[in-house]
Amino acid sequence: xxxxxxPAVFDDSPTARRREQRGWYWYDWANSAFPTTxxxxxxxxxxxxxxxxxxxxxxxxxxxxxxxxxGAYFSFVVGVAAVLQxxxxxxxxxxxxxxxxxxxxxxxxxxxxxxxxxxxxxxxxGRYLLGGALFLVANIGFACAFVIYNSFLPEIATPAERxxxxxxxWGFGYLGGGxxxxxxxxxxxxxxxxxxxxxxxxxxALSSAGLWWGGFTxxxxxxxxxxxxxxxxxxxxxxxxxxxxxxxxRTAMSLRRYPLTLAFLVAYLLYNDGVQTVISFSATFAExxxxxxxxxxxxxxxxxxxxxxxGALLLSxxxxxxxxxxxxxxxxxxxxxxxxxxxxxxxxxATAFFALAFAIAIVMGGTQALSRSLFSHVIPRGxxxxxxxxxxxxxxGSTFLGSMTxxxxxxxxxxYRLAIISLVIFFVLGGALLAAVxxxxxxxxxxxxxxxxx
Numbered sequence: 001x002x003x004x005x006x007p008a009v010f011d012d013s014p015t016a017r018r019r020e021q022r023g024w025y026w027y028d029w030a031n032s033a034f035p036t037t038x039x040x041x042x043x044x045x046x047x048x049x050x051x052x053x054x055x056x057x058x059x060x061x062x063x064x065x066x067x068x069x070x071g072a073y074f075s076f077v078v079g080v081a082a083v084l085q086x087x088x089x090x091x092x093x094x095x096x097x098x099x100x101x102x103x104x105x106x107x108x109x110x111x112x113x114x115x116x117x118x119x120x121x122x123x124x125x126g127r128y129l130l131g132g133a134l135f136l137v138a139n140i141g142f143a144c145a146f147v148i149y150n151s152f153l154p155e156i157a158t159p160a161e162r163x164x165x166x167x168x169x170w171g172f173g174y175l176g177g178g179x180x181x182x183x184x185x186x187x188x189x190x191x192x193x194x195x196x197x198x199x200x201x202x203x204x205a206l207s208s209a210g211l212w213w214g215g216f217t218x219x220x221x222x223x224x225x226x227x228x229x230x231x232x233x234x235x236x237x238x239x240x241x242x243x244x245x246x247x248x249x250r251t252a253m254s255l256r257r258y259p260l261t262l263a264f265l266v267a268y269l270l271y272n273d274g275v276q277t278v279i280s281f282s283a284t285f286a287e288x289x290x291x292x293x294x295x296x297x298x299x300x301x302x303x304x305x306x307x308x309x310x311g312a313l314l315l316s317x318x319x320x321x322x323x324x325x326x327x328x329x330x331x332x333x334x335x336x337x338x339x340x341x342x343x344x345x346x347x348x349x350a351t352a353f354f355a356l357a358f359a360i361a362i363v364m365g366g367t368q369a370l371s372r373s374l375f376s377h378v379i380p381r382g383x384x385x386x387x388x389x390x391x392x393x394x395x396x397g398s399t400f401l402g403s404m405t406x407x408x409x410x411x412x413x414x415x416y417r418l419a420i421i422s423l424v425i426f427f428v429l430g431g432a433l434l435a436a437v438x439x440x441x442x443x444x445x446x447x448x449x450x451x452x453x454x
Contacts, residue, residue, distance in 0.1 A: 020156045021165050023223025027149050028169040030216030031110065032177030033209040034142050037184050038117060040301060044074045046202045047123075047131045054126035061128060070128075077132040081139040086393050092144035093389030096151065097382060103224045106148040110217045113141020117210030121203050138210075147392050149220075151384035154376040155227050159451035162373040163324045167316025170369035171309040178305025180212055185298060260442030261378045265390060267437060268371055269401075271332055271430025274423045275367060277402030278339060278360065281420060285342065286353055289416035296350045300357040307361035315366025323453040324370040325439055331363040331370075332431040336424055338363075343421045377451065378442040402426060 051061050051070035060067035068076055092109060096102045116138035123131040157165040184205035187194065191201035286292040286300070319327045338359055345352045372391075379387035402423060409422035443450045 017156055017158075017161075020152075020223050020225065021161075021168075023220045024149070024152055024156055024165070025169045025172045026216055026219040027106075027110070027145075028173030029176030030213050030220075031113075031142060031146065031149075032173040033180050033212040034113065034117060034138065036177035036181045036301075036305065037205055037209040038120075038138070041181065041298070042184070042188075042202050042205050043120070043131075043135065046199075046206070047074045047077070047128060047135070050123060050126060050131055051128040054128050063129070063132070073128060073132070077135055081136050084136060084140055085143040088140050089143050089147050089389040089392050090386065093147050093151070093385035093387075096148045096385035100226055102148050102151065102385065103221060103226050106145050106152075106224075107217065107221045109141045109145035109148070111141075111214050113138045113145060114210045114214030114217065116141060117213060118207045120206035120210070123206075124199060124203065143392060147389045148385050150372060150388040150391070152224055153373065154379070154381075154384055154448075156224070159377060159449050162376055162451075163316050163319040163370055166373035166376075167312045167319070167366065167369040170365050170372070171312035171316075174305050174308040174312065174365055176212075176216070178302060178309070180209065181305060182302055184208070185302065258378070258380070258442070258445055260437055260439075260445060261387075263433060263437050264375065264378055264439075264442065267430050267433035268375070268391070269430075270426050270433065271335075271367075272371070273402040274335060274339075274426030274430065275364065277406055277423055277426075278335070278420070279364070281406060282357070282360075285416055285420055289347070290345060290353060291348050292350055292353055296353065300354060303354065304357050304361040304364070307358055308365040311362035312365030312369050314362070315370060318366075319370055319373075320453070324374050325434065325454050328367060328370050328374065329431055329435060331367045332427045332434075334359070334363045335367070336427045339420055339423050339427075343417045374439070374454075377448055377454075378439070378446050379448075380446045381448070 048071055051068075051073040055061045055070045059069065061070055061073065062068075063073070063076065092105065096105045099105070116134045119134050120131065123134065153162060153166060187196075187205060188198070188201045191198055194201075196204070282300075283297050286297050287294075315327050315331065338356060341359075342356060345356065375388070375391050376384075405422055405425070406419045410416060410419040413419065439454050440450045
């Protein structure tokens with residue numbers, strides 16, 4: 001019978017940890033190309049145009065035997081992608097914890113997603129099914145790699161370091177994503193001057209995002225180290241996967257022993273639901289309610305990327321002084337104020353919209369970064385990837401409730417202003433539940449050291 005490979009003995013001094021932390025930051029820089037360039041700006045409109053070309057004037061296109069309107073095709077694909085993420089993320093997390101090969105699995109999923117993104121170059125001439133399939137693969141790769149990436153945080157940073165490290169990583173990601181998006185927007189807006197048509201400019205932007213993602217992923221892969229014992233090398237792929245499923249089942253059952261960790265997850269699901277819905281609804285609100293043009297919207301997106309870098313660092317510094325939980329609660333009060341102010345924004349005022357976007361950028365990165373570091377304290381050692389898969393499911397699945405609430409509010413009122421202010425309930429309920437969670441007790445129950453400030 002094969003014996004598990006013991007973990008390597010290596011230097012875990014502050015200097016060695018800082019080297020790993022710097023490498024870890026680069027994955028946020030690398031993968032931010034996907035949500036900014038691909039998801040936020042270019043892929044949706046381009047894939048819808050490709051589907052319309054394939055429809056050739058017909059009201060529907062065929063998607064695996066289903067008749068789908070071209071305008072709804074991207075939303076359909078995003079919905080399928082969300083379901084697949086929820087299926088694959090826990091499997092990836094359990095596989096990483098069971099085998100001990102976190103770095104290799106993170107690299108596999110990241111490079112798989114990056115390769116699929118590079119292949120968007122071939123999506124033209126009505127190849128909407130190819131575009132949808134590549135998006136599903138890229139999205140699964142993105143989600144699974146991010147789960148494993150997050151799980152490195154409690155291993156490479158002490159409890160006192162995690163707020164700073166998480167904030168720096170998140171901020172670095174905003175900076176990288178914003179820089180690449182600025183390059184792509186310059187290419188897109190000046191395509192004619194470069195001798196390119198619009199379609200070619202978009203395909204260059206999409207495929208180069210994959211090159212950026214895959215290329216910069218090499219840096220963290222060179223610096224991060226596996227810390228847990230490796231599974232036997234004689235174990236087949238099937239045995240590793242089946243063992244991972246058994247471990248995942250045990251983890252799900254063990255949640256009953258950590259009720260405060262579960263309460264934190266529910267609180268995060270609620271307030272993050274509000275955060276993600278505000279972000280995803282902002283362009284629609286700007287266009288439909290405020291009457292602002294695309295140039296204003298794109299400029300606001302770029303500004304948010306760079307301001308969020310500073311916001312993530314600022315809130316991380318405040319967390320060192322006041323505690324991460326207190327800063328997150330204060331940020332949720334600010335989010336409540338943001339949606340209330342949005343109700344009163346004057347129609348056609350780009351200045352007011354930019355001011356609101358600036359406020360969102362300040363609290364957005366810090367809310368996400370500090371939530372990630374807080375969660376790292378309340379999970380048992382050796383199961384980081386599995387628990388972060390549950391955390392990411394709360395993240396990826398949470399916008400459903402917010403979107404439905406917003407849609408129902410608009411359906412009943414016909415007002416986008418009343419729709420956006422309905423999201424206050426998520427910040428209030430999520431903040432109240434987070435305030436009620438006894439974090440020191442949750443940390444001790446998980447067997448971890450309680451940091452000096454929470």
